[in-house]
Every structure is written in C-alpha cells, then in structure tokens.
Amino acid sequence: MTDHVTSPRNLASTLGALRTSGWQSVPVKDEMRRNAIAKIRAGEPLFAGVMGYEHTVMPQLENALLAGHDIVFLGERGQAKTRMIRSLTGLLDEWMPIVAGSEINDDPYNPVSRHGCDLVAQMGDDTPISWVHRSERYGEKLATPDTSIADLIGEVDPIKVAEGRYLSDELTLHYGLVPRTNRGIFAINELPDLAERIQVGLLNVLEERDVQIRGYKIRLPLDVVLVASANPDDYTNRGRIITPLKDRFGSQIRTHYPLEISTEVEIIRQEARPASSGGVEVHVPAFMDEVIATFSHLARASNNISQRSGVSVRLSVSNHEIMVANAVRRALRAGDVVVSPRVSDLEALAASTSGKVEVEVLEDGREGAILDHLVKSAVLQVYKRLATPATVNVESVNEVLAAFEGGVIAHSGEDVTSTQLVELLDSVAALRPIVNVFTGGDESPAVVASAVEFVLEGLHLSKRLNKDSAGPRATYRSKA
Numbered sequence: 001m002t003d004h005v006t007s008p009r010n011l012a013s014t015l016g017a018l019r020t021s022g023w024q025s026v027p028v029k030d031e032m033r034r035n036a037i038a039k040i041r042a043g044e045p046l047f048a049g050v051m052g053y054e055h056t057v058m059p060q061l062e063n064a065l066l067a068g069h070d071i072v073f074l075g076e077r078g079q080a081k082t083r084m085i086r087s088l089t090g091l092l093d094e095w096m097p098i099v100a101g102s103e104i105n106d107d108p109y110n111p112v113s114r115h116g117c118d119l120v121a122q123m124g125d126d127t128p129i130s131w132v133h134r135s136e137r138y139g140e141k142l143a144t145p146d147t148s149i150a151d152l153i154g155e156v157d158p159i160k161v162a163e164g165r166y167l168s169d170e171l172t173l174h175y176g177l178v179p180r181t182n183r184g185i186f187a188i189n190e191l192p193d194l195a196e197r198i199q200v201g202l203l204n205v206l207e208e209r210d211v212q213i214r215g216y217k218i219r220l221p222l223d224v225v226l227v228a229s230a231n232p233d234d235y236t237n238r239g240r241i242i243t244p245l246k247d248r249f250g251s252q253i254r255t256h257y258p259l260e261i262s263t264e265v266e267i268i269r270q271e272a273r274p275a276s277s278g279g280v281e282v283h284v285p286a287f288m289d290e291v292i293a294t295f296s297h298l299a300r301a302s303n304n305i306s307q308r309s310g311v312s313v314r315l316s317v318s319n320h321e322i323m324v325a326n327a328v329r330r331a332l333r334a335g336d337v338v339v340s341p342r343v344s345d346l347e348a349l350a351a352s353t354s355g356k357v358e359v360e361v362l363e364d365g366r367e368g369a370i371l372d373h374l375v376k377s378a379v380l381q382v383y384k385r386l387a388t389p390a391t392v393n394v395e396s397v398n399e400v401l402a403a404f405e406g407g408v409i410a411h412s413g414e415d416v417t418s419t420q421l422v423e424l425l426d427s428v429a430a431l432r433p434i435v436n437v438f439t440g441g442d443e444s445p446a447v448v449a450s451a452v453e454f455v456l457e458g459l460h461l462s463k464r465l466n467k468d469s470a471g472p473r474a475t476y477r478s479k480a
Contacts, residue, residue, distance in 0.1 A: 011095060015108050016125030018097055025109045028183050028223050029068040032091040036065040039091075047087035049270070050080050052263040053255070057084075060253045065091070069250025070206055070226040072191070072241070078312025079255040081229040085140075085187045088227065092134035096183060100128035103175050104182040104220070105137070112182075112220050137184030139177045143194035149201045152176045153211045178205055183223045191228040192240055199242050202226070206248035231310075257300060257313065264293035264316055271313075272320045280331045281338045282324055285450050287382055287438050288341045292320045295349070295378040299357055304370045306358035315356040322352040330414050340446040343457040344413050344474065346375050376461055383458030391437045399430030401464055404478040410456055413473035418449035431455065 012018040026034070039046055040062060045054075061084070064071050073081040099106040099116040106116030108129055120127050141147065149155075154176040178186055188194065188202075204210055210221045228249070230241065246252075258264040268289060274282070296319075299311045323341045326348035331339035350371055359367040404410075410424050422445050425432050431452065438451040456476045460467040468475045 008095075011131050012097065013129055014125060015120065015123075015127040015129060018108055018129055019125070023097065025107050028092070028185070028225055031093055032065055032088070032225065033068060035091045035093070036062065047084070047090050049087070050084055051266050051270070052258040052260070053080075057253060057255055060251065064251035064253065067250060070248070071228070072246075072249045072252045073227070073229045073255055074232055074252055075229075075255030076231060076257070076310030076312070078310065078314045079257060080313075081255055082189060085227050085229065086138065088185055088225075089134050089138045092137055092184070094134055095131045096134070096137065097129045098132055098183075100130040104179045105132060105184065107183065107223075112222075137181070138187070139181030139184065140187045140189065141177055142189045143191050145193065145195055147194055147198055149198060150176060152178050152198065153201055154179060178224060179211055179220055179222060181224055185225045185227060188226070188228045191230050196242050199245050203244055203248065206245070257311070261290060261293045261297060264296060264313065265289045267313055268292060268316050268320045271317045272324075274324075278328065278332055279337065280328050282328060283338065283340045283442070283444060283447050284324060285340055285438065285442070285447050286440065287386060287454060288323065288450065289320070290382045290385075291346070291378045292316055292323065294381050295319065295374055298374050298377055298381075302370075302374065304360055306360050309358050311357055315353060318352040318356065319349050322348050333414075334417055336418065336446070338444060338446045339418075340444075340450040342412070342450045342453045343379060344453065344472070346379070349375060379454070379457055380461040383454065383461065386437060387434065387455075387458060392434050396430045396433050397459075397464070400428055400434065400459070401478070403428040403430065404465060404476070410476040411473060412453045412456065412476070415473060418445040421449035421452045424452055
C-alpha cells in the first residue's frame, strides 16, 4: 500500500485544459520504454537497491523493456524478484491524468468504462480530470489456490444491484485488481500457485489486452504491463504455468544469488537492520561481514543443504542481525559501551539459520553438526583469504606458535572482555602485526579483541593451535 501523494496545483483540472497543455496519451509500455531509454542513455541504473545483476539480469530486463514485453522473473526465493518488479514503477511518468472518479484509470482522451464514457460525452471539455501518481499505478497479487476470477477480473456488485440497477447495467460491476491497474503495472507473485482455470482468465489480458466479466456483453480494452515471478521448483513440479500463458509472456528472465562474496556483503550492509543497542555502540569488522556472506555461499554449494528450496540472501541478513544482537547482549551483561561481534558470537547463528535452510540428513540430530561445520568452514576460508603470505609474515606466525608452546594460554567467550583479549598482545607481541591485517588500522579495543579471537580461531582451524570448549568459554593452547 502506498502513501497518498498530493498532485501539484499547476496540472490541468479539465479535459479542455489538458488538451491545451499539449499532454499526449501513450500506451504504458511505450511510456516505460521512453523512460528506460533515457536512463540507459544517461548511464543510470534502471533502479537502485538491487546488486549483483549489472551484467546478468539487468541487460535482459533492459531488452525486455525496450521490446515492450510482459515479463516472468524466474528464480529461487530471496533473489530480489519482487523488489525489481515493484521498482519498475520508477519507469512510469510521475503523474498521469484520468477521468475524475474513474475506478479503472480511464484515459481522458479514450475512456473505456461506462462511467468514463458517459462523463466525457456529457461534459466534453469540462470533464474533470484527476492526476494519479506513479506509485498508485501498481497492483500486486500473491497467487494462492483460493484466488478467484472475481479477485483478478471482477464481479457483479450486489449492493449496486440492490440500489435498483439492472443486472445488464455495466455500472453494477465491481472491477477486479487487473482492471483497476489499467494504464499501469500488475504483478502476480508465485504465478505457478495460481489455479490453472484462473490462469486461463489472464490469456485475454496478455494477448487481446482486454477482460470480459461474467456474461456481460462488454469489452474493456486494457493497457496493462503484466509482470510475474515464479520459483523454478514450483514451475516444474508443485505447480505450473499453463503453456498458452507462458507463450504470451514476451520474456522470461532468470535471476540468481550473488555470484561474489563482496556483493553479498554489500547487500547485507544495505538490508540488515541495526540492533536495538540500548546505548551500546556496535562496530562490525569487515572480516565478520565476510564470514556471514561466505557461510551462505558455502550453504548454497553444500550437498547437505537442499538446493531445491534455495539459500536466500535473507539468510545472510538474518544471520548478520543475530550475530550483532548476540554481541550487544554480551556487551549489556558486561557493561561495555562499545562492542564488536566475535567468532564466539557465531554460535547464535543456529537460531537464525535453522528456519531458512532445509538440511538433508538421514540421522536425527545431525543438523547442528552440519551448520557448525559450515560456520567453521566460513571462518577458515575468510582467514585464509586475508592471512596470505603477502599480508602475514610467516615468522610472526611461528613466533605466536612458539609463545603458546612456551605456556601461553588464551581464553575467549561471552564472559571474556575486550580488555582481556587485547592484553594478549602484550604477552605475545608477534600477534600484533597479524591482528593489524584484520583490523585495517582500527585501534578500538572492541575491534582489536574481535581480530585477536578471529586469528586464534583461524590458527586453530588451520590445525596450528588446540581449542578446548566448555559451554560458552573456549581455551586456546599449544598443540604440543
């Protein structure tokens, strides 16, 4: 639902004034094509907030718009299909004139409803004009098995009949969502879930560009861009788009999950809601963002995770939010005012992951072990990606290991403060240059503490240090 936008006062208020202004009526596909051309020519993205599609999905979408096609976005959950569909309204003109009082956005120059035709015939150039903002030219329906033709196309309004009108009177009609989106964009999410007999009702909309309601001898020539989304699994198994309807969509565009870790990190930073910090300032180190993104990428490649249901980008966002929330909770208990998420906070990911992925295992109770393995694998990958021979001196690593062999023991966990972790740098001086690789020069105790714990975990997962875990606390010690 969109907020009402007040139209500027300098817009024409009558049909005569509209003609004088020089406004011209164009089909909605031509309108979107014109505005898309302007953006492409200027080197601007079609819309903001969608990342990772610049060289894959966007060129296909631009082609579809230039060709004037109705579109099906085909992809797994969490691939920004709905966001892209809703953003298409930005390619409409900001304001569009309609016959005042029209339920189906009648074109003042060419009305199609009985109300619009009668009003223009009666008042001529004095016909009152209303202006509709582009945000109100969008209609959307989630396809569900109980969706009816009346919902989409229309039905007889019994109240209007009770008021004394004849059933044969077109004014007794209650228009459905499609006619009410005339001269705009209508979207159907999860189209395969729509019953096949209801899909048949959309055939005329896509080909003949009209609707017929009940047994009325009326024809409403509509000007609608139809856009739909579908999940590949539903597309081929649980539900299907009937062949005649698929044939009427001009373009089918395949979406995908982020191809690069950096893209997923950008999406996380854009979408993740800040935790209710209660006065705690949160600094999230870049390497912890990378761990969250890498976890999702590993899940998408895992044989233990169902790929039919997909691993949504929403998983990355939720995991990031729960990781930050756990760090904030830790800080509140310790009385800290600044906190950074650490490796130990990743234990909280079980709650935010379990409901978003389907783990395929034969033995009960293995889900936790699989998710824990993915977390450790993500940490190890990020550690190896950042701690390369070019960034970390081998001698420094050997000195750190020698210090642990000499009896140094390090503790981590929820009850270990940032100060305690930072103090380790005083007793193991060789650890500092390694930590600096991960902090990026940030000297705040919370970030440094996070980096210290991350390096210790990286050395453990690289089989250079031992780690003993007992409840919320872990101890790192020499392997000797």
